[in-house]
Amino acid sequence: MMRFALFGAGRAGTIHANNIAAHPAAELGYIFDVDQAAAQRLAARLGARCPQRQEEVWQADDVDAVLIASTTDTHADLLRKAMRAGKPTYCEKPIDLDIDKVSAVVVEASAYDVSVFVGFRRRFASEFQQMRRRIQEGAVGRVESVRIVARDFEPAALAYLERSGGLLRDKMVHYFDLVPWIVSERPAEVYATGSCLIDPANVPAGDVDTAVVLLRFPSGALCTIENARRSVYGCDDRIEVFGSEGLLQSSPAPSHPLVHFTRTGIVQGGFSQSYSEESFANALDAFIRAVGSGAAVSPSLQDGYHAQLIAEAAVESLRINRPVQLQREP
Numbered sequence: 001m002m003r004f005a006l007f008g009a010g011r012a013g014t015i016h017a018n019n020i021a022a023h024p025a026a027e028l029g030y031i032f033d034v035d036q037a038a039a040q041r042l043a044a045r046l047g048a049r050c051p052q053r054q055e056e057v058w059q060a061d062d063v064d065a066v067l068i069a070s071t072t073d074t075h076a077d078l079l080r081k082a083m084r085a086g087k088p089t090y091c092e093k094p095i096d097l098d099i100d101k102v103s104a105v106v107v108e109a110s111a112y113d114v115s116v117f118v119g120f121r122r123r124f125a126s127e128f129q130q131m132r133r134r135i136q137e138g139a140v141g142r143v144e145s146v147r148i149v150a151r152d153f154e155p156a157a158l159a160y161l162e163r164s165g166g167l168l169r170d171k172m173v174h175y176f177d178l179v180p181w182i183v184s185e186r187p188a189e190v191y192a193t194g195s196c197l198i199d200p201a202n203v204p205a206g207d208v209d210t211a212v213v214l215l216r217f218p219s220g221a222l223c224t225i226e227n228a229r230r231s232v233y234g235c236d237d238r239i240e241v242f243g244s245e246g247l248l249q250s251s252p253a254p255s256h257p258l259v260h261f262t263r264t265g266i267v268q269g270g271f272s273q274s275y276s277e278e279s280f281a282n283a284l285d286a287f288i289r290a291v292g293s294g295a296a297v298s299p300s301l302q303d304g305y306h307a308q309l310i311a312e313a314a315v316e317s318l319r320i321n322r323p324v325q326l327q328r329e330p
């Protein structure tokens with residue numbers, strides 16, 4: 001059994017807590033949140049301990065792994081403590097808001113032999129896994145363009161958005177990991193543009209709620225990613241990969257598969273109004289299996305860093321309204 005200490009009992013923390021409790025090879029030992037009431041509610045339901053001070057978690061000798069699902073600007077410090085304690089860690093994306101802090105963590109990690117997995121759960125959605133495999137098998141020939149539409153069901157609260165790093169670091173970063181992973185190539189250039197169209201009062205200063213990013217790859221392939229913080233018809237996550245031999249297209253499944261044919265029209269299930277729980281559970285399972293078998297975890301800390309380098313370049317591009325070249329390997 002892998003006994004977890006979970007940091008953060010908010011939206012993501014609750015999904016992870018449920019998944020740890022449900023996993024046959026894992027158990028939830030501790031939940032720590034600076035919001036004690038949130039931690040206690042979750043701990044009471046799932047039977048975990050709920051220390052009052054963070055230090056109690058680091059001092060406990062029965063923690064096998066750490067899961068960091070707290071507010072983004074707390075990740076780097078918690079991750080550093082977990083690495084120093086020698087605990088394999090699942091860290092939610094992004095690694096931190098500040099790229100210099102991320103880079104310092106990556107450097108420090110090289111001194112330890114500790115697995116760090118970054119929570120890019122979309123890699124574990126079955127349609128994206130199949131898409132990657134089919135592309136590697138040559139199903140679309142040479143990749144020429146990728147088109148992504150990614151719209152959240154509803155905007156998060158302003159308090160969350162203010163500590164999220166903005167749309168490009170917080171949401172677009174998923175695709176800065178996913179696209180290079182799917183097409184096996186890292187971009188050379190990024191151009192980002194954005195607007196506040198949904199609710200300007202719910203957008204932190206300098207941020208946007210709607211964005212389009214264009215990635216250019218060294219092969220010449222192009223990728224557009226369209227992000228929005230809300231979609232009234234539910235969570236819309238679609239990818240199209242077009243190549244010299246054809247097209248692969250994924251689309252979100254309706255939340256229920258029944259189609260109702262009536263006198264006045266055809267009624268079909270809509271898209272989900274919540275995160276895909278399947279990909280969270282699959283990502284956790286991949287972490288547990290890799291750590292349990294001594295295999296390398298993926299997505300790794302380095303993968304998280306690479307995705308954030310693209311996000312930083314996108315933030316700069318949005319600011320100056322020009323394409324930004326991506327530096328090669330740090």
Ligand SMILES: NC(=O)c1ccc[n+]([C@@H]2O[C@H](COP(=O)([O-])OP(=O)(O)OC[C@H]3O[C@@H](n4cnc5c(N)ncnc54)[C@H](O)[C@@H]3O)[C@@H](O)[C@H]2O)c1
Pocket residue numbers: 007008009010011012013032033034035038069070071072074092093094119120121160170275
């Ligand atoms: N992989 C995904 O698809 C996905 C989805 C949602 C959120 N996330 C990530 O998960 C993280 C949390 O997001 P959320 O939506 O759950 O936010 P949230 O605001 O709902 O929850 C964050 C929780 O962290 C707690 N917290 C703050 N500082 C802390 C500290 N020092 N120690 C312990 N707990 C602390 C807060 O009190 C809060 O309960 C973010 O980094 C976000 O990017 C990832």
